Amino acid sequence: xxxxxxxxxxxxxxxxxxxxxxxxxxxxxxxxxxxxxxxxxxxxxxxxxxxxxxxxxxxxxxxxxxxxxxxxxxxxxxxxxxxxxxxxxxxxxxxxxxxxxxxxxxxxxxxxxxxxxxxxxxxxxxxxxxxxxxxxxxxxxxxxxxxxxxxxxxxxxxxxxxxxxxxxxxxxxxxxxxxxxxxxxxxxxxxxxxxxxxxxxxxxxxxxxxxxxxxxxxxx
Amino acid sequence: xxxxxxxxxxxxxxxxxxxxxxxxxxxxxxxxxxxxxxxxxxxxxxxxxxxxxxxxxxxxxxxxxxxxxxxxxxxxxxxxxxxxxxxxxxxxxxxxxxxxxxxxxxxxxxxxxxxxxxxxxxxxxxxxxxxxxxxxxxxxxxxxxxxxxxxxxxxxxxxxxxxxxxxxxxxxxxxxxxxxxxxxxxxxxxxxxxxxxxxxxxxxxxxxxxxxxxxxxxxx
Amino acid sequence: xxxxxxxxxxxxxxxxxxxxxxxxxxxxxxxxxxxxxxxxxxxxxxxxxxxxxxxxxxxxxxxxxxxxxxxxxxxxxxxxxxxxxxxxxxxxxxxxxxxxxxxxxxxxxxxxxxxxxxxxxxxxxxxxxxxxxxxxxxxxxxxxxxxxxxxxxxxxxxxxxxxxxxxxxxxxxxxxxxxxxxxxxxxxxxxxxxxxxxxxxxxxxxxxxxxxxxxxxxxx
Amino acid sequence: xxxxxxxxxxxxxxxxxxxxxxxxxxxxxxxxxxxxxxxxxxxxxxxxxxxxxxxxxxxxxxxxxxxxxxxxxxxxxxxxxxxxxxxxxxxxxxxxxxxxxxxxxxxxxxxxxxxxxxxxxxxxxxxxxxxxxxxxxxxxxxxxxxxxxxxxxxxxxxxxxxxxxxxxxxxxxxxxxxxxxxxxxxxxxxxxxxxxxxxxxxxxxxxxxxxxxxxxxxxx
DNA sequence: GATGAATGAGGATTCATTCAT
DNA sequence: AATGAATGAATCCTCATTCAT
Numbered sequence: 060x061x062x063x064x065x066x067x068x069x070x071x072x073x074x075x076x077x078x079x080x081x082x083x084x085x086x087x088x089x090x091x092x093x094x095x096x097x098x099x100x101x102x103x104x105x106x107x108x109x110x111x112x113x114x115x116x117x118x119x120x121x122x123x124x125x126x127x128x129x130x131x132x133x134x135x136x137x138x139x140x141x142x143x144x145x146x147x148x149x150x151x152x153x154x155x156x157x158x159x160x161x162x163x164x165x166x167x168x169x170x171x172x173x174x175x176x177x178x179x180x181x182x183x184x185x186x187x188x189x190x191x192x193x194x195x196x197x198x199x200x201x202x203x204x205x206x207x208x209x210x211x212x213x214x215x216x217x218x219x220x221x222x223x224x225x226x227x228x229x230x231x232x233x234x235x236x237x238x239x240x241x242x243x244x245x246x247x248x249x250x251x252x253x254x255x256x257x258x259x260x261x262x263x264x265x266x267x268x269x270x271x272x273x274x275x276x277x278x279x
Numbered sequence: 280x281x282x283x284x285x286x287x288x289x290x291x292x293x294x295x296x297x298x299x300x301x302x303x304x305x306x307x308x309x310x311x312x313x314x315x316x317x318x319x320x321x322x323x324x325x326x327x328x329x330x331x332x333x334x335x336x337x338x339x340x341x342x343x344x345x346x347x348x349x350x351x352x353x354x355x356x357x358x359x360x361x362x363x364x365x366x367x368x369x370x371x372x373x374x375x376x377x378x379x380x381x382x383x384x385x386x387x388x389x390x391x392x393x394x395x396x397x398x399x400x401x402x403x404x405x406x407x408x409x410x411x412x413x414x415x416x417x418x419x420x421x422x423x424x425x426x427x428x429x430x431x432x433x434x435x436x437x438x439x440x441x442x443x444x445x446x447x448x449x450x451x452x453x454x455x456x457x458x459x460x461x462x463x464x465x466x467x468x469x470x471x472x473x474x475x476x477x478x479x480x481x482x483x484x485x486x487x488x489x490x491x492x493x494x495x496x497x498x499x
Numbered sequence: 500x501x502x503x504x505x506x507x508x509x510x511x512x513x514x515x516x517x518x519x520x521x522x523x524x525x526x527x528x529x530x531x532x533x534x535x536x537x538x539x540x541x542x543x544x545x546x547x548x549x550x551x552x553x554x555x556x557x558x559x560x561x562x563x564x565x566x567x568x569x570x571x572x573x574x575x576x577x578x579x580x581x582x583x584x585x586x587x588x589x590x591x592x593x594x595x596x597x598x599x600x601x602x603x604x605x606x607x608x609x610x611x612x613x614x615x616x617x618x619x620x621x622x623x624x625x626x627x628x629x630x631x632x633x634x635x636x637x638x639x640x641x642x643x644x645x646x647x648x649x650x651x652x653x654x655x656x657x658x659x660x661x662x663x664x665x666x667x668x669x670x671x672x673x674x675x676x677x678x679x680x681x682x683x684x685x686x687x688x689x690x691x692x693x694x695x696x697x698x699x700x701x702x703x704x705x706x707x708x709x710x711x712x713x714x715x716x717x718x719x
Numbered sequence: 720x721x722x723x724x725x726x727x728x729x730x731x732x733x734x735x736x737x738x739x740x741x742x743x744x745x746x747x748x749x750x751x752x753x754x755x756x757x758x759x760x761x762x763x764x765x766x767x768x769x770x771x772x773x774x775x776x777x778x779x780x781x782x783x784x785x786x787x788x789x790x791x792x793x794x795x796x797x798x799x800x801x802x803x804x805x806x807x808x809x810x811x812x813x814x815x816x817x818x819x820x821x822x823x824x825x826x827x828x829x830x831x832x833x834x835x836x837x838x839x840x841x842x843x844x845x846x847x848x849x850x851x852x853x854x855x856x857x858x859x860x861x862x863x864x865x866x867x868x869x870x871x872x873x874x875x876x877x878x879x880x881x882x883x884x885x886x887x888x889x890x891x892x893x894x895x896x897x898x899x900x901x902x903x904x905x906x907x908x909x910x911x912x913x914x915x916x917x918x919x920x921x922x923x924x925x926x927x928x929x930x931x932x933x934x935x936x937x938x939x
Numbered sequence: 940g941a942t943g944a945a946t947g948a949g950g951a952t953t954c955a956t957t958c959a960t
Numbered sequence: 961a962a963t964g965a966a967t968g969a970a971t972c973c974t975c976a977t978t979c980a981t
Binding site for chain 4: 524525526527528529530618621622623624625626627631632634635639640643657658661662664665666668669671672673675676677679680682683684686687688690700701703704707708711712
């Protein structure tokens with residue numbers, strides 16, 4: 060097997076992952092037939108088993124691939140968290156804010172490019188699927204920790220300690236919900252949440268939302 | 280509440296609906312076997328067909344039953360909308376606020392008592408299921424309209440006209456998310472969102488959240 | 500149980516038989532659901548079991564009721580066959596002819612009034628059903644015997660001894676086929692074989708057919 | 720014909736069709752279980768779905784395959800119809816007669832080799848099945864048209880215009896009935912209509928029947 | 940006589956997966 | 961890497977029938 064053959068096989072694998080991501084997001088794990096994925100990827104179900112061990116493995120690969128960029132995005136946070144002790148307060152705060160904003164934008168952009176990922180995460184959250192804990196530990200926990208650290212540093216947090224988890228949860232719901240619950244929002248507002256300009260609006264909204272939720276001030 | 284009341288033979292049909300609600304919420308429509316529902320309801324799968332025309336019909340009945348109380352809760356809103364013209368502004372606003380708070384509490388209480396409903400709604404929202412539009416039209420639209428009316432009356436809304444739909448959407452995500460994404464929150468925070476005191480916390484949180492989201496002030 | 504009660508119960512029984520005759524004729528035994536018969540008869544499936552022991556028993560009752568008039572029609576034949584020895588040839592032949600014509604007309608009229616019977620008989624003939632031998636022995640055999648006797652008496656039969664059974668079979672096919680294969684004939688000729696005037700045509704046709712088949716002469 | 724020819728592995732698909740043809744003819748569509756067909760064909764029911772889309776599709780394939788040779792047999796008729804204008808009357812008539820006889824023999828031979836086809840056609844005729852119109856249009860209509868043309872040419876037809884359709888119908892009933900109603904005939908006459916010599920007898924009978932029915936003469 | 944509820948048996952079909960090619 | 965064929969398990973659902981009321 061020469062190296063030249065790989066690209067094609069890789070592209071098949073990616074094609075399968077693409078289709079599977081879409082179908083799993085639309086119909087859920089149980090509601091998606093391996094044969095449908097295979098057909099839309101241009102092969103037969105048995106052939107798919109040359110690329111993935113089984114349905115469950117394919118599902119996990121889809122989630123792993125979809126979530127990895129989100130993991131990568133928050134890497135700076137983890138580094139920043141560790142480095143916080145080294146930097147002076149004020150500068151760090153400003154940097155953190157900027158970094159937070161950048162990360163938020165990055166997350167939004169990635170979810171906008173792959174809205175199915177948000178749906179998959181919500182599916183996992185609903186059903187308590189097997190991949191849930193990896194998502195939580197690898198992605199949400201670092202974010203939460205960073206957020207908590209930021210709040211601890213700032214004296215003017217809007218939320219009491221008791222409220223903080225719920226405020227964080229609210230963030231999660233708002234960010235994921237925009238993408239995951241697109242069908243509902245389409246029906247309710249008549250606009251497509253996944254349309255480019257609607258995503259821009261949501262990003263602007265989130266920036267103001269952040270001010271309200273974190274700083275408490277409304278400087279409209 | 281005597282033991283004789285609804286001990287176990289609560290009309291079979293209700294028992295089926297109860298079990299189905301739970302299982303559909305846990306596993307989704309496709310992931311739930313009619314036979315499992317029947318077994319947990321204490322009968323065989325064919326017997327279930329004496330009470331419901333089929334799996335889809337059962338699913339819709341579950342949603343209809345679960346959503347009805349939510350519809351009923353917002354009835355006052357519809358009435359209030361009609362009566363608004365008759366009442367003086369200030370008094371009406373106060374009433375509306377109070378009513379809004381009461382309705383919010385009612386919704387929270389109902390969802391707390393039937394967290395599976397929130398999950399079902401989120402499933403429908405994710406998949407764009409057939410019952411989605413009824414939920415939107417019968418429940419969310421009236422709420423949104425009432426909210427929009429309230430915002431129009433008050434000159435000091437926090438949100439621009441462009442932002443309003445997203446603010447409303449955020450509300451929906453936060454309220455449903457607390458119940459629907461319980462597995463994720465449990466994993467992330469180590470507390471059970473469905474526990475009584477956690478729900479009370481969420482209700483308190485939502486009251487402060489409301490001030491932030493609607494008035495923009497933070498009077499902690 | 501007073502006599503006054505009977506009519507209603509009898510009418511239910513008859514109603515069931517009527518519906519069952521129609522549905523069995525349309526869809527066959529296996530293709531007809533007891534529940535469908537019950538519904539169209541205005542009751543539920545379990546209630547039907549108050550009138551008939553089961554599906555098979557109902558089916559046999561339908562056939563028995565439908566075939567009885569055909570049995571009755573050929574009674575004169577049986578009597579005539581026995582009485583033939585007593586009567587002089589010539590007169591008997593004429594009588595037999597007349598009687599044969601009358602019986603043929605009677606059969607046609609009955610099948611015209613109950614075309615489903617013809618279909619049921621053909622179903623039984625196709626599948627070799629359990630009721631087939633009763634139909635053969637009680638109805639067809641006497642007719643065949645009478646026909647054979649008539650042929651034996653007359654020296655001028657068109658058919659050799661070898662051909663006689665096939666000639667008889669042809670008669671059966673032509674008579675039953677007109678009613679049983681109505682869907683095919685409708686499609687092929689665009690006319691409804693069960694329409695009153697079409698049945699009259701068929702009866703006229705059969706009279707000429709009889710001359711050809713029995714006498715061999717064509718006196719058009 | 721060596722044993723290796725079509726011993727048992729005649730392509731599975733053909734094996735399924737063979738079994739299905741037999742069982743459908745014996746028990747009708749509704750009365751035949753897919754599993755039974757599969758079992759007798761040497762596989763499991765799900766495997767059968769690798770070869771046919773479903774029961775209905777299998778049924779239609781059985782009919783299509785069974786009827787095709789009948790379609791092919793009458794092809795000359797269609798050609799002859801077109802070529803009639805070119806040929807002189809008398810010769811054409813003779814040819815037509817000969818051709819008609821050959822075709823009749825061909826049909827008889829095919830039905831003798833595949834008596835289940837006759838039964839299937841009669842089932843379709845009884846129930847007005849979905850394949851009926853294709854059978855009528857593709858097979859019977861051409862025959863009828865050819866017959867009508869022949870009758871129109873000849874001045875000495877036995878039948879009036881009104882009677883012609885019924886005479887044609889009689890032909891159909893007699894030909895199909897011999898095979899389709901074999902169980903009844905067996906019971907009635909004690910001989911097997913499908914036995915080789917009985918089929919020969921029926922063919923001889925049909926030739927004399929043809930003289931009677933078409934020419935009106937009886938030249939025994 | 941009638942019926943709602945229940946059920947065992949069965950029936951068509953889907954599905955994830957295996958395997959020989 | 962791909963696939964046609966095969967299959968055990970499962971799924972939804974129908975059906976004939978029973979039984980308590």
